[in-house]
Amino acid sequence: MAPVNVTVTGAAGQIGYALLFRIASGALLGPDTQVSLRLLEIPQAVKAAEGTAMELDDCAFPLLSGIEVTDDAKKAFDGANVALLVGARPRTKGMERGDLLEANGGIFKPQGEAINAGAASDIRVLVVGNPANTNALIAQQHAPDVPAARFTAMTRLDHNRAISQLSSKLGVSVGDIKRLAIWGNHSATQYPDVFHTDVNGKSAADIVNDETWLAESFIPTVAKRGAAIIEARGASSAASAANAAIDHIHDWVLGTPAGDWTSMAIPSDGSYGVPEGIISSFPVTCQGGEYSIVQGLEINEFSRTRIDASVAELVEERDAVRALGLI
Ligand code: NAX
Numbered sequence: 001m002a003p004v005n006v007t008v009t010g011a012a013g014q015i016g017y018a019l020l021f022r023i024a025s026g027a028l029l030g031p032d033t034q035v036s037l038r039l040l041e042i043p044q045a046v047k048a049a050e051g052t053a054m055e056l057d058d059c060a061f062p063l064l065s066g067i068e069v070t071d072d073a074k075k076a077f078d079g080a081n082v083a084l085l086v087g088a089r090p091r092t093k094g095m096e097r098g099d100l101l102e103a104n105g106g107i108f109k110p111q112g113e114a115i116n117a118g119a120a121s122d123i124r125v126l127v128v129g130n131p132a133n134t135n136a137l138i139a140q141q142h143a144p145d146v147p148a149a150r151f152t153a154m155t156r157l158d159h160n161r162a163i164s165q166l167s168s169k170l171g172v173s174v175g176d177i178k179r180l181a182i183w184g185n186h187s188a189t190q191y192p193d194v195f196h197t198d199v200n201g202k203s204a205a206d207i208v209n210d211e212t213w214l215a216e217s218f219i220p221t222v223a224k225r226g227a228a229i230i231e232a233r234g235a236s237s238a239a240s241a242a243n244a245a246i247d248h249i250h251d252w253v254l255g256t257p258a259g260d261w262t263s264m265a266i267p268s269d270g271s272y273g274v275p276e277g278i279i280s281s282f283p284v285t286c287q288g289g290e291y292s293i294v295q296g297l298e299i300n301e302f303s304r305t306r307i308d309a310s311v312a313e314l315v316e317e318r319d320a321v322r323a324l325g326l327i
């Protein structure tokens with residue numbers, strides 16, 4: 001079987017460094033799938049990415065059939081089956097939101113065009129670089145020939161963080177927790193929802209039975225975990241972000257376990273009152289390489305207000321990139 005072409009942007013960055021070795025070891029697509037890596041960087045960082053490629057060679061991974069490093073998006077995405085868009089323009093001091101969106105438009109518009117021009121027909125895109133949901137929307141809007149549903153953004157780190165926080169609150173192992181959901185934007189407004197979560201056959205919300213803890217401790221801890229990591233580590237989350245990116249693609253391609261679901265930011269089909277087209281996080285199941293939104297969940301007042309607030313932020317971001325002519 002031909003190797004799967006996996007393109008990683010921002011390959012010389014800290015997430016890239018934590019991600020590439022795991023992709024090459026088989027963690028992304030399983031122990032039977034050969035991968036060929038394409039690393040996209042800006043010209044100043046190509047040399048550093050080449051250094052990482054040398055280290056990848058030195059691991060002699062049996063599943064790694066080749067590595068190419070380039071600063072040309074057309075080459076990087078040519079024939080790509082999986083694209084992990086990690087490189088983005090971070091917010092720097094004094095930067096307004098419009099400047100940030102514009103700078104990222106300058107990255108995700110040409111990358112969307114390059115995906116449109118040359119990616120394989122089964123291309124699956126995960127945007128990690130922030131603002132991830134809106135960057136995914138920008139890339140998607142410049143790839144009109146690719147099915148819109150193939151553009152997704154990462155809320156799996158938030159999902160994993162929420163499972164971890166809940167497991168320590170309840171004194172259970174992470175494997176005992178099923179069906180947690182992240183709704184909305186990958187930002188401080190995201191909503192980690194435990195009202196449908198199952199812990200060893202019981203409802204997590206019933207066991208917790210404390211809306212004050214949810215509102216004042218759990219939700220802000222999950223939403224602000226990125227800032228807490230920066231405070232402690234002196235650098236933003238890297239290995240945990242890479243791990244979440246692996247989980248996202250792994251489950252999309254190979255499926256979610258029976259009886260469980262995961263969280264992915266995907267183009268809304270209007271489910272749960274989320275306006276069609278915006279890239280918002282939902283609980284999803286995956287099977288046969290396709291995801292579907294978990295339907296029929298009852299949304300209580302506590303959840304509704306929070307989902308609506310996060311979705312309103314996404315609508316604002318979409319309107320802002322529209323006003324800037326980026327989509
Ligand atoms: P780094 O600054 O370490 O690396 C970013 C890399 O991207 C750099 O090597 C840079 O040269 C490269 N780059 C910039 N523009 C590029 C372009 N046009 N084409 C190709 N490469 C380009 O950042 P890192 O810590 O790796 O984080 C990467 C992104 O992930 C950031 O936007 C960050 O905010 C975002 N995150 C998203 C998370 C999520 O859950 N969705 C969590 C972790 C992380 O904060």
